Amino acid sequence: MRLLNIRPRGGLAVMLGAVPLLAVGLLYLMASQARHAENPRDKLLPTPEAMAEAVQLMARVDPLTGHAPLLVDTLASLERMGLALAIATAVSLLLGLSLGLLPLLRAKFGPLVAGIAVIPPIAVLPILFIVFGLGETAKIALIVFGVAPVMVRDLAAHVAAIPEEQLVKAQTLGSSTWQLALRVALPQAMPRLIDSLRLSLCPAWVYLISAEAIAADVGLGYRIFLVRRYLSMDLILPYVAWISLLAVIMDVTLRLISRRAYPWAYPERGR
Amino acid sequence: MALLSFRNVWVEYGDKVVLENVELSIAQGSFVSIVGPSGAGKSTFLRLVIGQEAPTRGAIDLEGRKLRAEPGPDRGVVFQKYSVFPHLSARDNVVFGLDCAGSALRGKLSGAKRRAALEQADAMLAAVGLGDSGDLYPAKMSGGMQQRLAIAQALIKKPRILLLDEPFGALDPGVRLDMHELITSLWRDNGLTIMMVTHDIKEAFKLGTRVLAFDKRRRDPHAPHRYGATAVYDFPLDKPGAVGPEALAGLGQ
Numbered sequence: 422m423r424l425l426n427i428r429p430r431g432g433l434a435v436m437l438g439a440v441p442l443l444a445v446g447l448l449y450l451m452a453s454q455a456r457h458a459e460n461p462r463d464k465l466l467p468t469p470e471a472m473a474e475a476v477q478l479m480a481r482v483d484p485l486t487g488h489a490p491l492l493v494d495t496l497a498s499l500e501r502m503g504l505a506l507a508i509a510t511a512v513s514l515l516l517g518l519s520l521g522l523l524p525l526l527r528a529k530f531g532p533l534v535a536g537i538a539v540i541p542p543i544a545v546l547p548i549l550f551i552v553f554g555l556g557e558t559a560k561i562a563l564i565v566f567g568v569a570p571v572m573v574r575d576l577a578a579h580v581a582a583i584p585e586e587q588l589v590k591a592q593t594l595g596s597s598t599w600q601l602a603l604r605v606a607l608p609q610a611m612p613r614l615i616d617s618l619r620l621s622l623c624p625a626w627v628y629l630i631s632a633e634a635i636a637a638d639v640g641l642g643y644r645i646f647l648v649r650r651y652l653s654m655d656l657i658l659p660y661v662a663w664i665s666l667l668a669v670i671m672d673v674t675l676r677l678i679s680r681r682a683y684p685w686a687y688p689e690r691g692r
Numbered sequence: 693m694a695l696l697s698f699r700n701v702w703v704e705y706g707d708k709v710v711l712e713n714v715e716l717s718i719a720q721g722s723f724v725s726i727v728g729p730s731g732a733g734k735s736t737f738l739r740l741v742i743g744q745e746a747p748t749r750g751a752i753d754l755e756g757r758k759l760r761a762e763p764g765p766d767r768g769v770v771f772q773k774y775s776v777f778p779h780l781s782a783r784d785n786v787v788f789g790l791d792c793a794g795s796a797l798r799g800k801l802s803g804a805k806r807r808a809a810l811e812q813a814d815a816m817l818a819a820v821g822l823g824d825s826g827d828l829y830p831a832k833m834s835g836g837m838q839q840r841l842a843i844a845q846a847l848i849k850k851p852r853i854l855l856l857d858e859p860f861g862a863l864d865p866g867v868r869l870d871m872h873e874l875i876t877s878l879w880r881d882n883g884l885t886i887m888m889v890t891h892d893i894k895e896a897f898k899l900g901t902r903v904l905a906f907d908k909r910r911r912d913p914h915a916p917h918r919y920g921a922t923a924v925y926d927f928p929l930d931k932p933g934a935v936g937p938e939a940l941a942g943l944g945q
Contacts, residue, residue: 584773584774585744586771586773586774586775587774587775587777589742589744589763589769589771590769590771590774590776590777590842590845591777591788592762592763592764593742593763593764593765593767593768593846593849593851594765594788594789594792594845594846594849595764595765595789595792595793595849596788596792596799597792597796599796599797599799600791600792600796603798603799604788604791604792604799604800605777608779608780609778609779684829685778685779685780685829685831686779688831688832
């Protein structure tokens with residue numbers, strides 16, 4: 422049998438997926454143990470107990486500030502992320518839909534959007550800090566600037582690819598430009614917009630953590646860059662895992678929403 | 693009086709002539725089949741009638757008035773593919789035309805008006821043999837069902853002319869025969885005027901009351917684009933036409 426025709430199913434598929442994950446975990450434990458056997462004060466590969474201890478310390482309310490750092494960091498980062506992604510999504514929906522649907526606007530603003538999209542966002546960060554100060558606005562602006570142009574272009578291309586037959590058909594059914602945008606283009610753009618938002622999660626986290634590393638006094642990215650000075654791998658590793666978990670939860674939630682709201686966009690496939 | 697008339701219509705792209713000197717008039721209630729080899733301007737001819745394109749020279753009149761070069765609800769259309777909206781159920785696809793007419797801002801009727809429109813849509817779905825499929829999305833339908841849906845969707849606007857662009861070209865032979873019966877009875881019972889582009893000459897003669905063959909009258913082997921195509925043959929077939937236009941009003945009731 423050819424390799425591409427072998428399809429794991431059910432329990433076997435789960436097991437095949439779990440083995441590499443377990444292997445990585447086991448490898449880490451062995452390496453950590455080996456280092457600690459040589460030097461009990463090793464900081465580079467902390468033991469699970471040390472990590473649990475560090476996390477507990479961060480999750481407890483600090484009597485000096487009255488806050489639990491882990492909770493405060495998470496809320497601060499999620500708030501920045503949520504605001505920025507909401508703005509980016511709204512901008513992409515508005516611009517992507519109108520650029521994709523109206524050749525007039527595409528001719529006028531297409532080159533501008535394409536030009537903005539090629540600017541590396543991190544290179545703009547100093548400008549954002551100068552213009553918006555070191556507060557929340559600059560961080561949110563960085564994320565929006567980083568993900569929105571790509572999302573706009575993706576959505577515009579998707580809307581522009583709606584078959585002309587559909588647009589003509591809608592017009593022969595008496596549809597105005599507005600009605601066509603609202604009832605033909607918008608619903609067909611939504612699943613794509615959600616997919617594009619899911620793909621933008623990863624760069625959005627990159628920009629968030631970069632901005633927090635450079636200028637912040639709270640946030641997940643701020644914290645890991647702060648404790649880096651003390652080589653606190655026992656805290657950095659759990660924070661990285663926590664950030665990844667948050668990213669996965671956001672991704673899965675978006676996928677569920679899309680499948681619930683737009684079942685027509687997900688026909689059952691054989692493979 | 694002719695429903696649709698072409699007076700000395702030319703379509704040119706730069707120095708490439710696609711259609712030249714098209715002089716035709718289409719009578720109310722006729723079923724016009726349009727045949728011809730590829731590149732003979734059949735599709736361009738249909739695009740002119742739909743309003744996707746304007747003639748470079750000459751004029752097209754619909755009911756004595758100049759045809760707007762933009763698709764409109766007086767001309768219904770069914771394409772070979774992509775004629776229905778994938779994101780709407782069959783019923784919503786049919787109701788779409790009524791939604792647009794009844795609600796300029798939301799593009800969707802509500803309340804009692806919407807219920808009345810849905811009833812009308814269900815009657816139309818039943819008329820094309822999709823009575824039980826109102827809740828299906830097009831992706832769950834066969835090619836034949838999708839074309840039935842596209843026809844129902846177009847007919848709910850009671851268009852003056854129904855334009856069919858190779859509507860049955862992608863269907864299995866058996867399904868195609870069923871569709872022939874459907875379109876013939878819809879045409880005859882409702883006083884439609886139909887123009888259909890097809891590759892299948894047998895189909896053209898079987899369905900039409902008039903067959904137009906498009907081709908080039910003249911050819912220049914050194915510059916094939918210099919001469920355009922036109923209706924070189926015009927066969928009126930001795931068939932009973934559709935019933936009078938008043939039957940159109942009863943459609944989907």
